[in-house]
Amino acid sequence: MDSIRFNFPAPAIDDSVDSLRMDVRSFLQEEIRNGSFRPGTDCWCAGIDPEFSRKLGERGWIGVTWPKQYGGRELSALHRYVITEELLVAGAPVHAHWIADRQSGPLILATGSEEMKQTILPRIAAGECFVALGLSEPESGSDLASVRTRAHRVEGGWEITGTKLWSSGAQSCQYMTVLARTGERNEKKRHEGLTQFLVPLDSPGVTVRGIRDMSGVEHFNESHFEKVFVADDAVLGSVGEGWKQITSELALERSGPERFLSTFVALEKSIQQGAASMEGHQARVVGSILARIRALRAMSLGVAALLGQGQSPDVEAALVKDLGTRLEQDIIERLREFWPIQLKQNFGDELQYLLSDSLLRQPSFTLRGGTNEVLKGIVARGMGLR
Amino acid sequence: MEQTDQLILDTAYRLFSDHCGAEVVNQAEIGEPPGKLHDAVMAAGLPLAWVPEKAGGVGGSLALGFNLIRQAASFAVPVPLVDTMVANLVLAESGLEVADTWAALVFDGGQLPVVDNGTVTGVVNNAPGVVSGSLLVVPVSDQGLVRVATFAFDNLAIEESESLAGEARARVTMEGASPVQLSPVVDGMTEDGLRQFCALVRASQIAGAFEKITGLTVGYVKERQQFGRPLGKFQAIQHKVADIAGECALANAAVEQAIRMLSEHHEPFSGDNVAFLPVATAKVVTSEGAATVSRLAHQSHGAMGFSFEYPLQQYSRRIWSWREEYGSEFYWSERIGMSVANDICHGRAEAGQVWDIVSR
Numbered sequence: 047m048d049s050i051r052f053n054f055p056a057p058a059i060d061d062s063v064d065s066l067r068m069d070v071r072s073f074l075q076e077e078i079r080n081g082s083f084r085p086g087t088d089c090w091c092a093g094i095d096p097e098f099s100r101k102l103g104e105r106g107w108i109g110v111t112w113p114k115q116y117g118g119r120e121l122s123a124l125h126r127y128v129i130t131e132e133l134l135v136a137g138a139p140v141h142a143h144w145i146a147d148r149q150s151g152p153l154i155l156a157t158g159s160e161e162m163k164q165t166i167l168p169r170i171a172a173g174e175c176f177v178a179l180g181l182s183e184p185e186s187g188s189d190l191a192s193v194r195t196r197a198h199r200v201e202g203g204w205e206i207t208g209t210k211l212w213s214s215g216a217q218s219c220q221y222m223t224v225l226a227r228t229g230e231r232n233e234k235k236r237h238e239g240l241t242q243f244l245v246p247l248d249s250p251g252v253t254v255r256g257i258r259d260m261s262g263v264e265h266f267n268e269s270h271f272e273k274v275f276v277a278d279d280a281v282l283g284s285v286g287e288g289w290k291q292i293t294s295e296l297a298l299e300r301s302g303p304e305r306f307l308s309t310f311v312a313l314e315k316s317i318q319q320g321a322a323s324m325e326g327h328q329a330r331v332v333g334s335i336l337a338r339i340r341a342l343r344a345m346s347l348g349v350a351a352l353l354g355q356g357q358s359p360d361v362e363a364a365l366v367k368d369l370g371t372r373l374e375q376d377i378i379e380r381l382r383e384f385w386p387i388q389l390k391q392n393f394g395d396e397l398q399y400l401l402s403d404s405l406l407r408q409p410s411f412t413l414r415g416g417t418n419e420v421l422k423g424i425v426a427r428g429m430g431l432r
Numbered sequence: 433m434e435q436t437d438q439l440i441l442d443t444a445y446r447l448f449s450d451h452c453g454a455e456v457v458n459q460a461e462i463g464e465p466p467g468k469l470h471d472a473v474m475a476a477g478l479p480l481a482w483v484p485e486k487a488g489g490v491g492g493s494l495a496l497g498f499n500l501i502r503q504a505a506s507f508a509v510p511v512p513l514v515d516t517m518v519a520n521l522v523l524a525e526s527g528l529e530v531a532d533t534w535a536a537l538v539f540d541g542g543q544l545p546v547v548d549n550g551t552v553t554g555v556v557n558n559a560p561g562v563v564s565g566s567l568l569v570v571p572v573s574d575q576g577l578v579r580v581a582t583f584a585f586d587n588l589a590i591e592e593s594e595s596l597a598g599e600a601r602a603r604v605t606m607e608g609a610s611p612v613q614l615s616p617v618v619d620g621m622t623e624d625g626l627r628q629f630c631a632l633v634r635a636s637q638i639a640g641a642f643e644k645i646t647g648l649t650v651g652y653v654k655e656r657q658q659f660g661r662p663l664g665k666f667q668a669i670q671h672k673v674a675d676i677a678g679e680c681a682l683a684n685a686a687v688e689q690a691i692r693m694l695s696e697h698h699e700p701f702s703g704d705n706v707a708f709l710p711v712a713t714a715k716v717v718t719s720e721g722a723a724t725v726s727r728l729a730h731q732s733h734g735a736m737g738f739s740f741e742y743p744l745q746q747y748s749r750r751i752w753s754w755r756e757e758y759g760s761e762f763y764w765s766e767r768i769g770m771s772v773a774n775d776i777c778h779g780r781a782e783a784g785q786v787w788d789i790v791s792r
């Protein structure tokens with residue numbers, strides 16, 4: 047039980063965090079007024095708009111925690127947190143840069159070559175360069191260590207062959223981080239012999255094919271790699287460190303506000319519409335949802351504060367994601383009582399659009415980034431049960 | 433938290449560990465009163481945790497008191513320590529002398545009795561912590577403003593009862609009763625402020641009990657073997673434990689946020705808008721979680737958890753009664769919903785956004 051904390055430190059929210067929040071908020075309101083984007087649900091996964099990502103880059107709102115020499119601003123994790131929160135609740139189309147800002151950028155910073163850092167990070171921060179995650183495969187989902195994509199040593203580098211599945215946004219990305227087997231598979235040491243590569247998606251031998259999802263958009267992809275050559279310095283960190291890398295970034299990936307705010311735009315609009323006639327039972331439903339969101343936010347900020355102290359709250363982060371993603375789904379189910387969801391996205395008003403799209407997208411919330419069953423397994427291990 | 437705060441918490445932890453084992457808690461309900469615990473709690477001055485030093489107390493911070501309450505709840509402390517802490521704080525805030533015995537705040541979240549011409553009239557249906565001999569501390573309404581009256585136990589009509597967990601509860605009736613002490617109007621204390629404060633006390637208790645239930649369940653499923661393996665090796669059980677841990681962490685995060693907020697507030701009993709949302713959130717989340725946590729913990733324990741001897745039931749019965757008191761999740765959710773709707777309708781949110789209210 048020592049490894050799980052039920053006490054969360056207070057996040058240090060100072061004036062600079064608050065004023066950044068206000069800057070982002072007024073920028074987004076202005077953009078919505080100008081019709082620059084239509085607020086959408088699950089925008090960090092469904093809303094791809096490279097032009098919009100570039101606008102954020104221009105304002106210095108991507109890669110804010112990175113060193114200045116690589117295009118960052120050396121701000122705190124909390125600064126990044128408020129930027130992401132405001133983008134999510136506004137339903138802004140942020141998927142193009144989301145993964146690079148959250149995950150691939152920090153990974154390159156920690157493990158990439160100096161050249162990679164100098165050439166790629168500033169472009170990510172400018173909102174011009176996007177990175178997809180190449181983890182899952184046709185035969186490897188939850189059991190990620192079973193990946194079959196192989197990288198062979200060849201002169202001057204590596205040759206990669208295999209298929210990656212479900213990679214979000216890959217069609218608009220310049221790079222993909224590819225998890226591949228570089229050592230023989232050993233059933234006793236399943237997590238060894240795995241390496242991550244940063245692969246340019248315009249390399250010869252790469253094909254990326256969009257896959258339509260049940261909500262009607264082509265946002266995830268199947269990417270095939272046929273004897274794709276990458277130079278030695280495409281290796282992230284050292285050969286064989288792949289598993290350690292993907293598990294060490296997980297706390298960051300799992301505890302952020304996108305794990306409980308994906309459907310907030312729909313909730314926001316519902317309450318705004320219902321406010322004038324709000325009473326009794328409806329107020330109870332709405333109040334109960336809002337209370338749970340506030341509590342999750344307190345917990346998520348607490349995990350951010352623990353990360354800021356240099357700790358690795360993996361179990362707590364897994365709990366945020368498990369609770370938060372179920373809440374995102376639950377919100378839509380509970381709003382149905384007052385706003386039935388019957389028609390496809392574009393056959394009603396803005397609220398109907400948000401509700402329908404939320405319903406059609408919500409099955410993915412508890413799958414992507416590690417299913418809730420896998421998360422519960424991590425919690426159980428943290429509590430000493432396995 | 434300050435250093436002295438931590439010292440007091442450590443002292444209390446040792447004291448509860450020594451004198452408040454599971455057997456003591458069970459016996460307190462059906463047999464022998466916990467004499468040693470009573471003496472140790474009094475000798476350590478814990479009931480005065482929140483009373484300023486100049487009023488003869490320990491001078492602990494607001495955060496200390498709430499953490500002490502969480503800790504006491506995780507031991508199911510079967511003496512009215514928490515009730516007395518709260519009553520003494522109300523006495524100190526209103527400038528009255530604090531108690532040297534157990535004391536009880538005669539307030540259940542409902543309407544305050546009325547003071548008129550120096551006498552008090554009204555009924556409090558479910559006053560917690562009222563035990564024989566305790567000093568009764570009654571917040572009363574003087575034309576809508578709050579004053580505080582005290583009475584001796586023997587001078588009021590008291591109908592004693594017990595909560596689901598056997599904790600002292602009482603219906604207290606006052607008909608033109610003359611108080612021993614009567615404060616002037618207390619600055620910064622309102623009926624709703626009292627309700628909010630007490631709701632956060634219950635939320636803290638539930639959060640403390642959740643921690644204990646989590647610990648008991650993890651311990652039990654590691655020990656108990658079936659089909660040749662510890663229960664904890666079965667995935668169905670692991671997922672139940674993970675769900676308990678999630679509710680527990682969520683409840684504690686909400687409670688801590690509310691405690692932090694109230695600590696920064698210079699009038700913890702004012703019940704103003706700043707305090708309302710965090711406190712209401714904490715009470716909703718803890719009270720809602722009580723069903724999930726107790727259900728999964730009992731299921732994981734099998735019949736053992738249903739026995740009186742095994743301690744789990746002391747905690748599940750407590751959280752079932754605490755979740756109803758000072759406003760259930762239904763009461764506080766409705767207030768949150770109405771308050772957000774009102775703010776939106778009356779332009780009290782930036783750009784008319786719910787998010788602006790939620791993220792405050």
Ligand SMILES: Cc1cc2nc3c(=O)[nH]c(=O)nc-3n(C[C@H](O)[C@H](O)[C@H](O)COP(=O)(O)OP(=O)(O)OC[C@H]3O[C@@H](n4cnc5c(N)ncnc54)[C@H](O)[C@@H]3O)c2cc1C
Pocket residue numbers: 091178179180181182183186187188189211212213214215266410413414415416417418419420667
């Ligand atoms: C919208 C979306 C975007 C995605 N984006 C990406 C991306 O960018 N890059 C990427 O690499 N992947 C991505 N994924 C894939 C995602 O990571 C996988 O869906 C996920 O890891 C689960 O794998 P799977 O779908 O193969 O399901 P499976 O692993 O086949 O699981 C199916 C079901 O069985 C359960 N299950 C599996 N193993 C166990 C077990 N041991 N115990 C109990 N239950 C078990 C699972 O929890 C699940 O409920 C995305 C997925 C979605 C839906």
